[in-house]
Amino acid sequence: MTEPLLSLEHLTKTFPVTSAGLFRRRTDRVHAVDDVSLEVMPGETLGLVGETGCGKSTLARCITRLHDVDDGRIVFAGEDITHHSRVRMRGVRRDVQMVFQDPYGSLNPRRRVGSIIGDPFVIHDVGTPAERKRSVQELMERVGLNPEHYNRFPAEFSGGQRQRIGVARALALRPRLMICDEPVSALDVSIQAQVLNLLLDLQDEFGLTYVFISHDLSVVRHVSDRIAVMYLGKVVEVAPSAELFTQPRHPYTRALLSALPVADPDVSDSRRRIVLAGDLPTPTNPPAGCRFHTRCPRAREDCASTVPPVEPVLGDRPEHRTACLHPLGDGEDLAADRPAVGDSEITATEEELSA
């Protein structure tokens, strides 16, 4: 059996936050990533989805060691890199690169794109200046930029082109693993398709492995072999892409799928939208037991006290794992939810009674 290129074992990352209380300052911790275990096989794309603040970027930054983790292990290509020093990380950095969301914010506006793309060559001391320039121009050509624009500034490029600059820079040292954090979220759909095609082409050409982060399920679905769904710092379900869509086990996955607007009137007219009640709880003080229990239409008593393990349920294969005590059976759907409008006073009384 092939070894994973990357495995994360029980990864946990918290951040201290100070809230000014009325009488004393309290230091709480944000549980950004909590006990996450995942592996990424060579040449595959693992998609990571979830709502804002669920810990996707934090996980990415832990993998690239931009954050130190509190607990757990990061194993890259068989090597435990969890506590590598800066110096020892340099070798790994060549193999693990990141592409960021914001094609505007992540490029220094005062530097020419040629030198931005060539940064990794300088940092890792690769080649002579002439060789670097040639490599950069080859890279520009490869990602669909005009190599003659070597001396232009980022402002002279459109959003899609700036994202290509970011991709070229990440590609410079021929990494094995590329972590793409919302690489197309800021782009219009016609341009988004151009960049997604580029990423797919590069993967084929260079045998790249991707961790692909997005809040857009249809984008993740398109590029990923497997998808992990996160909620409040936890992985709640991980499965091969097609299976996640056809047989979601976790109620949150199901709700997420049903909330995704589909650009097809027949589909949107015929399906039922499951509207989750309430808001995302704060990650500073996440709910005990299953973190989804405050919003879960299937929650029962045990959900508030037992943390569900991430494991195959209902006879699923080992690659389909779910963290739920009462997972959805084959063909089973979530029960109808409360309507979003009108009865909130009733909801309120319930909440007030239990408060």
Add this chain to the structure above:
Amino acid sequence: MALLEVRDLHVEFDTPDGVVHAVRGLSFDVERGSTLAVVGESGSGKSVATQTITGLTRGARVTGSAVFDGTELLGASEETLRAVRGARIGMIFQDPLSSLHPYYTVGWQVAEMIRAHDRTVTRAMARERAAELLSLVGIPRARRRVDDYPHQFSGGMRQRVMIAMAVALDPALLIADEPTTALDVTVQAQVLEVMQQLQDRFGTAIVLITHDLGVVAEMADEVVVMYAGRAMEVAPRRELFYHPHHPYSEGLLRSLPSRGEPGSRLVPVPGAPPSLLDPPQGCPFRPRCPHAFADCHDQPPLRPVGGSPDHLSACWLPPSRGTTTGEVPAPAARELQEAP
């Protein structure tokens, strides 16, 4: 007569770089009680067009006409506009925090909004009404939360407060400019649900500006596809998705990830939108259009295409041109439909 009739709207801004032609001859109708989606890439003029209609663009040269319920809005006095805004036309924007005042409680802001248009309403009555409205848009414990400040609400709840304010005076029209773009999908679903239920209950017409074709498919009755300040296509929802006429609409639909087989190459629209400082002559889509021909150097008018009189397209290709872009639902979309 439609509730809102916009004809040949032009909006230009003078900038240090030259004249920005943000809107260049836009016409559309909004029928009472229905939802018109305005869709297009960023910079296509969606916001400028709708803000101009309600008199919110400053320092712009505006020509054309926008008749709302019998009243011409373009060039109307600030007094007239203020009376229309809020009372007859409610508005919601992408970023709810920037439209709520941080120093006043949410309930006070909703109440003041009511009292600003009708001084006979007492403070107590307005406050009561504010609580009702907050409850109507699904804010839990609304009666208590009227005394909270905007920062105490999440993004989705703030957007609902904005909706509550926008519908406080039972407007005939609600203009929502990317109301869910900043929200997560499950919160977006809540907000869309609220808007739909309000329409069902009160018959409010909605202009929904978005760049998300999924939201269009869920919400719209009619759709305007904008590009470079102009309407490329105006069509009932199903016509647009299943029989688009304009190559740009077709390109947008084809480039959606949900339309392709997972892992396959998508079909992007090549190139990028034109600069509005110097828009191309003739059809603005010509530089990116796979079907462009000699005639396209002249600007195509919006004219009826296909079988239906309410399906218009600004393209010189034959009106009968049949496309099949959406006839077979996409594989990924099918799965969603088949999911339990």
